[in-house]
Amino acid sequence: MKTEHQRTALITGANKGIGKEVARQLAQRGFAVFIGARDLAKGREASEELCRAGYEATFIQLDVTDPVSIRNACGTFSQKADHLDILVNNAGILEDHGETIVKLNPELLDRTFKSNVSGPIMVIQDFLAYLAKSPSGGRIINVSSGAGALNDMDTYAPAYSISKTALNAVTKQFAGALRNQKIAVNCVDPGWVRTDMGGTNASRPVEKGAETIVWLATDAPQHETGKFWHDKREID
Ligand code: NDP
Numbered sequence: 474m475k476t477e478h479q480r481t482a483l484i485t486g487a488n489k490g491i492g493k494e495v496a497r498q499l500a501q502r503g504f505a506v507f508i509g510a511r512d513l514a515k516g517r518e519a520s521e522e523l524c525r526a527g528y529e530a531t532f533i534q535l536d537v538t539d540p541v542s543i544r545n546a547c548g549t550f551s552q553k554a555d556h557l558d559i560l561v562n563n564a565g566i567l568e569d570h571g572e573t574i575v576k577l578n579p580e581l582l583d584r585t586f587k588s589n590v591s592g593p594i595m596v597i598q599d600f601l602a603y604l605a606k607s608p609s610g611g612r613i614i615n616v617s618s619g620a621g622a623l624n625d626m627d628t629y630a631p632a633y634s635i636s637k638t639a640l641n642a643v644t645k646q647f648a649g650a651l652r653n654q655k656i657a658v659n660c661v662d663p664g665w666v667r668t669d670m671g672g673t674n675a676s677r678p679v680e681k682g683a684e685t686i687v688w689l690a691t692d693a694p695q696h697e698t699g700k701f702w703h704d705k706r707e708i709d
Pocket of ligand 1: 537675
């Protein structure tokens with residue numbers, strides 16, 4: 474049966490870490506959540522975990538670097554829902570080989586851009602028709618990083634930092650392009666979060682890392698668009 478009246482949310486990379494927690498919090502708030510994950514077993518497990526807890530969750534296989542996978546994910550989504558209220562572009566990679574920009578391997582830069590920049594662009598493009606049908610106005614949240622902030626950038630992981638700066642630019646571009654369709658597009662720095670990517674020394678639990686993303690998906694005013702947020706405040 475199609476989800477017609479329920480609010481819907483698709484989260485990419487939702488099988489673990491921040492994405493999984495965002496999915497849990499949105500499910501808890503009554504959304505029918507779509508768990509985007511590239512790995513079949515991991516994605517199914519994350520989705521079943523939410524279903525066992527009494528929430529509405531559906532697994533959608535989605536590799537953000539693969540246009541065919543995104544198109545197929547769109548097809549699967551369309552069998553279950555006729556509109557998308559929230560898209561969280563959370564999937565991302567960080568490969569740190571200790572190199573600075575001076576010795577940056579262009580292949581690493583390409584790989585990182587495919588996941589962290591082109592991926593979100595393609596996902597937005599393919600799901601746009603469903604976001605445009607959101608009765609309350611669609612919302613897109615791109616999970617960026619403080620590492621992408623131009624005014625606070627150090628030399629750490631240059632490919633990752635540059636990709637997140639580019640994702641912030643992507644956010645601005647889409648915000649401008651979709652303003653007339655009443656679709657809000659924002660990006661978030663979740664802080665340093667204890668996940669496989671953030672490591673065990675990170676200062677924040679996933680609940681805190683998910684907080685501003687969930688706020689932008691739910692309680693933030695719909696007119697807020699094209700901004701970069703940290704702890705519910707706009708940053709540069
Ligand atoms: P994790 O490494 O724990 O999770 C990343 C998720 O992205 C995994 O589900 C992974 O899937 C998925 N993913 C990676 N590549 C793809 C792909 N091509 N297609 C689909 N899914 C993919 O990281 P976090 O939860 O920490 O990070 C989530 C987001 O938050 C990222 O965008 C990251 O850059 C950002 N962020 C994280 C910070 C932190 O301190 N943790 C700080 C600032 C930003 P799989 O399990 O299959 O690998």
